[in-house]
Amino acid sequence: NRLKLSFIERSKLAKNPVAAKLFEIMSAKQTTLCLAADLTDATKILNLAEQVGPYICALKTHIDIIEDFHSNFIEPLKDIAKRHNFVLFEDRKFADIGKTVEFQYSKGIYQISSWASLVTVHSLTGKGVLDAIKGATGNPERGVFLLAETSAAGSLITDSYTKSTLKLASEYPDLISGIVCQNPLFLDNPGLIQLTPGVKIESKVDNLGQQYNTPDLVVAEKGADVAVVGRGITEACDPVAAAQLYREMLWKAYSKRIAV
Ligand code: 5IU
Numbered sequence: 001n002r003l004k005l006s007f008i009e010r011s012k013l014a015k016n017p018v019a020a021k022l023f024e025i026m027s028a029k030q031t032t033l034c035l036a037a038d039l040t041d042a043t044k045i046l047n048l049a050e051q052v053g054p055y056i057c058a059l060k061t062h063i064d065i066i067e068d069f070h071s072n073f074i075e076p077l078k079d080i081a082k083r084h085n086f087v088l089f090e091d092r093k094f095a096d097i098g099k100t101v102e103f104q105y106s107k108g109i110y111q112i113s114s115w116a117s118l119v120t121v122h123s124l125t126g127k128g129v130l131d132a133i134k135g136a137t138g139n140p141e142r143g144v145f146l147l148a149e150t151s152a153a154g155s156l157i158t159d160s161y162t163k164s165t166l167k168l169a170s171e172y173p174d175l176i177s178g179i180v181c182q183n184p185l186f187l188d189n190p191g192l193i194q195l196t197p198g199v200k201i202e203s204k205v206d207n208l209g210q211q212y213n214t215p216d217l218v219v220a221e222k223g224a225d226v227a228v229v230g231r232g233i234t235e236a237c238d239p240v241a242a243a244q245l246y247r248e249m250l251w252k253a254y255s256k257r258i259a260v
Contacts, residue, residue: 002190003223006258013191018117018143019177022087022193022226026057029085031247032219032254034058034195036091036230040065042073049077052233052243053084058118060089060228063110074115090116093147098128106136113138118177120145123165130172143177151182151198153209182213184223196224200232201249215246219253 002010011023026032035056037045045066049059059081063069081088090112094101101121106113113136121129121144133144148165149157166186169176178193179186186192200212218224229246236242 001187002192002225003184003187004258005190007225007254010190014177014193015173015191016143016175016177017141018087019191019193021117021141022057022143022177025085025087026226029054029057030251031055031057032224032226032250033243033247034060034089034226034228035233035243036060036197036228037234038062038065038230039234040067042066042068042070046073046076046080048234048239049080050084051240053080053086055240055243055247056084056086057226058087058089060091061116062091063112069109071109071111074111078115087117088115089118089120089145091120093120093122094129094133095122095124096129097125098132101129102132102136105133106138111138113142115139117141118143118145120147120180122147123161123168126168127171130168130175134172134175142175144172144175145178145180145193145195146176147180148185149181149183151196151211153205153211178225182222187223194223194225195228196222196226197228197230199224199227199229199246201246202232206231215249216253219250220257225254 007023007027011020014020033056035052037059039045123146146165146169148162178195180195196218198212199218204212218227227250233239233242
């Protein structure tokens with residue numbers, strides 16, 4: 001049961017190199033916090049990344065929401081990630097046919113495969129997407145988080161879709177870093193990472209269908225390894241203090257989980 005194992009033990013069981021690296025980072029920095037840096041201003045993202053860098057294991061972007069995006073944004077972002085030892089994670093949610101995804105992943109103005117170690121992928125279109133990501137040009141150090149569930153109210157994802165997603169993930173052990181989900185779905189595969197978005201200390205929902213759980217609940221009861229926090233940090237009066245608080249709450253919950 002993966003919930004009882006430490007991240008350092010699990011790093012040795014990970015078949016995907018980025019997953020192994022993420023486990024090591026979490027263990028070394030004692031943080032399972034992934035910041036969703038959902039800001040539309042490039043400089044603000046860089047400043048926030050620099051400030052909260054010590055407290056996060058990954059920085060999740062939606063690169064296409066940045067209004068002043070320029071390829072010059074990527075080098076300083078990579079530099080910050082390297083200095084503070086966290087992973088760059090583009091939440092692109094690829095969902096097209098393989099050939100299109102190959103282009104979307106490595107071409108265009110964002111050239112995601114050249115800088116993002118991790119990306120999210122919908123299982124909807126099946127194997128072709130994963131083959132495309134596997135074969136595309138770019139940094140060979142890459143990992144995929146497959147979407148098996150979502151935090152959105154009224155999502156059309158069914159139990160059988162979730163199950164099939166886990167089966168698909170098992171067919172690409174060297175590529176899949178983990179699963180994006182809301183429940184402890186895969187207890188028998190400790191090499192995979194459970195990434196859970198929809199985490200906030202306060203307020204249960206937003207006005208567009210986002211549903212939140214607390215840090216303690218997602219880790220202790222819902223099986224989250226890495227927790228994604230966006231507005232809980234970006235909209236706090238003091239984002240750095242908020243990042244420290246989330247990190248501490250999440251790490252305590254993880255430590256308690258593996259102890260009992
Ligand atoms: N995200 C979710 N829920 C999901 C998936 C992705 O919230 O089921 I899949 C993303 C969207 C956003 C971040 O980038 O995680 C959550 O941000 P907030 O903490 O601000 O709600």
